[in-house]
Amino acid sequence: MSHPLPRQKNLRADTAWVIYQVLEQGKSTRECLAQVQRRHQGKDNAWIQEMSLGVFRHLPILQHWLRQLLDNPLKGKKKVVEHLILLGLYQMAFSRVSTHAAVSETVNAAPYLGAMSLKGLVNAILRNFERQSLKDQKIDNPIIKSGLPKWLFKKLETAYGDELGPLVDNMNQKAPIWLRVNLLEVSRGAFCQQLDDLGVTYTLPDAQSAGIILTSRVDITAIPGFQEGWFAVQDGAAQLAATYLQPQAGDNILDCCAAPGGKTGHIFEIQPDIGHCTALDADETRLLRVKENMQRLQHTPTIITGDALEPGTWWNGEQYDRILLDAPCSATGVIRRHPDIRWLRKASDIEALADLQSRILDTMWSLLKPGGTLLYATCSILPQENVDQIKHFLSRTGDAQLSTLTDGESTQKPGRQILPGEQQMDGFYYARLIKSLH
Template structure:
């Protein structure tokens, strides 16, 4: 494959922003691709793929590169892809044989899999024999998965509609609303997307809304809604009948949810910012279903967000675990007795998943709940993102805390 100076420069500029200015890869790539309207689909694909792959293998590339010069790092990445380098002055000093020799000498798993040492140690301790294969899988490029908007079309009709536009898809087993692209391409410009016929949502993520067992007419709270992806799925499952309260502590995220709902033909989602504990208390025992898609480390989605592993620290994971615990202690009060709650993360770490649920159930507030089932989705087993989904029921006998309602006695 022939390299072109302007597209390689685009990759170099993006990498500089991601690692030297600490910006998020997806946003950087988006801006980079907008910076030159003359780039065609092939150019844009080359830039996006090269940036993501360099981010994914950043530690390994640095280990075998002759220097930390960004062009040397790109040239090393290009050689590791089995390609040949042109005789540009920017690549002077890179000897393919030296790169290969340095690569062959590496024995450490953390370097070969291109992750921080602390993360390799943590993963091995928590996942044991499954850790190495999970790393292999998470270092592969993510497939593009669509969720069919069943309010507007069927999976078969969408599949045929996309095929007419040259977009081939297949139906993965066990995911009734999912279509997987046979080949990566930008689907956001397709008329079917603009008409609200589908959303881009990983297959594992689609399991979350399904676990809530919603029915038309229910009152549902999505308490960590963000941009509203799972709330939109819930609305489709509810046939756009009932009410969904899409909540988040960051109100700006909910604006995107409103725009997406309009495009998808959804009218039952009501955005609501969480302004402290008062918001939660006002909604006490008001929901038939409660979704807690909590903040997490994101280690299950490294396929699509490879820069996550370079931004995480042991301290940041510990901090997010405390947030998860706080949410589990406070938010379940919004669920009616007899209602169902789903706790979900896009993490593969037991400390964010089943251990959090066990801690909650053993707590005073967790005694009103029972675990129905939980699902640990590893990327190596599903082929999609790593996820955790716990389904709990609030016991019918649960009553408000006496201290909140009983009058004081002398």
């Protein structure tokens, strides 16, 4: 049952509504936060975001506690109150909010959700949580401790075995903000001087020559050069795409599934003399972001709305020298950045995504020139979408050859799998393929 946004704004009621919409209605956090945050100001908006994402990060343990404290699940219109209680438990166990404020303000939020009669229940559950010291209860179940849904935990356990513990720890960390300096406009050194003058702290990564990792919080749009296109926000793993693609002067390039355009912009920045670049995406709304970013960064791709599986509706018939295929995927590699992904994805999605990726790969391959390069990319950490996908493609595609990105690659283990937290990057996968000349 859907639940309308509370008529009157209230910090905790609105946050509980966001949590309810994501967990019960399958809506994205971004969409729900946008609706709620129009009603609030700066600090309150930051609080709503921090608390709702915190609940998604710790959901299994919060639900474990709730099951011990609530005799019977709430149903119908009352269901949203469970999400208010989860928010209360999160504040008491994981946030800086005082216990007194967490209890009293969460109880006072119930009427805003049409649940005046349940104030007593909310109060009793939160006070029992404190009285029983559940926060200090030892949890032995590794799935509950992981903060992940059972299906995803099992898949990662199968894929990564002994590496699972550190992987899960990294998936639960907050991701740093990376910038990519537009070296056509400013040198990294000169840009860093601007950050120094502002008192913004940062580190410089080894593998990304235009990359900067911010170590202090800052309003991105207030950094000098934002409007002039001196930099873009882009994770370090995504910054490898344009480098791995190796664009050359005069190339005809397709960036397939291009939104929001970070990789498109980077292609121009490392090879300003490319012949032509097409940015393709099926989502017209997300392409608006590509247009905005390209205008700000002063790059000039041809931007097309189109389905990668239906090139007949948008392709001009000229084969491409290079194709970047950033395929639709589970986004399991960016869970630390978008914790709601854990609860929006289902086990059945992976099979469907792997099938879609396979069909897009075959279609894009037919648009590539002999001798051309296709770079396959996902922000997933599941082998089914990555190494297995490329193994199957190589076995069925006679004119495809693997072009290695790392020393340890082979046709039996193709591509580079980056795990979340590796060199402070998001989880990402790349495989580079060359089309034979004959």
